[in-house]
Amino acid sequence: MLNIFSELRIKNINIKNRIVLPPMVRFSMIEKDGFITNTLLEWYESVALNGVGMIIVEACCVSSDGKLRDNQLGIWSDSFNSGLKEVASKCKKHGCTTLIQIHHAGFLNNLNDIPEDKIDLILEDFIKAFRRAKLCGFDGIELHAAHGYLLSQLMSKLKNQRTDKYGGSLEKRMFFIEKLLMETKDIFDDNFILSCRIGGNEPTLLDGINNAKYLESLGVDIIHVSHGIPDPNFKSQAKIPIPKNFKFDWVIYMGCEIKKHLKIPVIGVRKITIESQASYLIENNLLDFVAVGRAMIGKPLWIKQALISYKLRKKDIDV
DSSP: OOOTTOOEEETTEEEOSSEEEOOOOOGGGOOTTOOOOHHHHHHHHHHHHTTOSEEEEEEEESSTTOOSSSSOOBOSSGGGHHHHHHHHHHHHHTTOEEEEEEEOOOOTTTGGGSOHHHHHHHHHHHHHHHHHHHHTTOSEEEEEEOTTSHHHHHHOTTTOOOOSTTSSSHHHHTHHHHHHHHHTGGGOOTTOEEEEEEESOSSSHHHHHHHHHHHHHTTOSEEEEEOOOOOTTOOSSSSSOOOTTOOSOHHHHHHHHHHTTOSSOEEEESSOOSHHHHHHHHHTTSOSEEEOOHHHHHOTTHHHHHHHHHHHHHHHHHO
């Protein structure tokens, strides 16, 4: 039976289980220069050593002026490569599929005032960052297109009112990503995969579904569903309507719904803390991967403890 310890193969990459460490920016472990620190390196290796199936290394910024905070990892020059290579090497040494998330914070309140040639230059920064990520030895890239950052803004019907090549129809709002993938298609061979983290509500779930389907058509290998820029008229804490009997968070719900419309694997994330929650989502084929974030920080041995919990539950079921 399918469970959280089942393998899943994407291209030539065999992911040993269905638990993902999502990209959480560890500000307390990073200096303002944006380089990998020994503390951060040791933390990633400890998570890999304890058995997680996939690590998505936290948001690495493509431009020095595109950071979400001063102490954020950088990938805007080759000087960052040696530290990033160490992360990829140490995590992969323990059999952990390791992606790196590529990011730009964007211009939330004035996207429509940014000159087209400025966005052209940021696109070039993304292209260079993708190529650095491949050189650093990662198994793939995750493109950060959620949480109201640049690519989320470009996708958003609420925030993107541009009248140039970067705004308008769905196809134009996706132009940045489509051009990026066209310019880097040579690096995505059978040993290098692409995930895209999107807002399931951009601003509605229907928009999230349509965005995910479009990304799948561009060749994205994994969709990672988080939150986007919500409809300001929706006042509930859950930024979309969800069924009253749904057992999990509204962001997990969006992942489950988006999965129904795709052929590629989907990662769900938010407020998953214990093995039985993750197992329910995988065993019922609601998601392909479950991201465990804060709980993994609090319990570095989460995977090993989850295996014990799973075996005990299975024994009770079998009896």
